[in-house]
Amino acid sequence: MSRRRGGSRRKKDPYVCPSCGTRVEEPEKTWTLISPLPDKYGRITMTIMASFKCPSCGKSWNAAIHKEKVGGEEKPGAAGEKREGEVIVIDPSELDDVEPLT
Numbered sequence: 001m002s003r004r005r006g007g008s009r010r011k012k013d014p015y016v017c018p019s020c021g022t023r024v025e026e027p028e029k030t031w032t033l034i035s036p037l038p039d040k041y042g043r044i045t046m047t048i049m050a051s052f053k054c055p056s057c058g059k060s061w062n063a064a065i066h067k068e069k070v071g072g073e074e075k076p077g078a079a080g081e082k083r084e085g086e087v088i089v090i091d092p093s094e095l096d097d098v099e100p101l102t
């Protein structure tokens with residue numbers, strides 16, 4: 001059941017219920033995922049995840065609502081150590097299935 005996303009590129013609104021199509025105003029909660037591995041520039045990808053619940057049909061789902069690349073100089077070291085450094089907001093066109101917050 002694992003479908004790889006291939007050539008077709010579709011814009012998906014993470015706020016829209018995958019079951020009935022209702023657009024949810026606010027996520028129930030959000031959290032941050034940090035990729036454990038830096039990319040080739042030494043940057044790590046931060047993904048803001050959100051948990052939604054559809055008020056219409058009750059469906060719950062999680063979706064990424066924002067992605068950023070951070071860092072580039074220091075290694076992603078000990079977890080929990082937050083560096084307020086350079087923040088690179090990546091071009092939305094690089095994103096496959098995530099629509100950034102506007």
Ligand SMILES: [Zn+2]
Pocket residue numbers: 017018019020021022054055056057058059
């Ligand atoms: Zn729904």
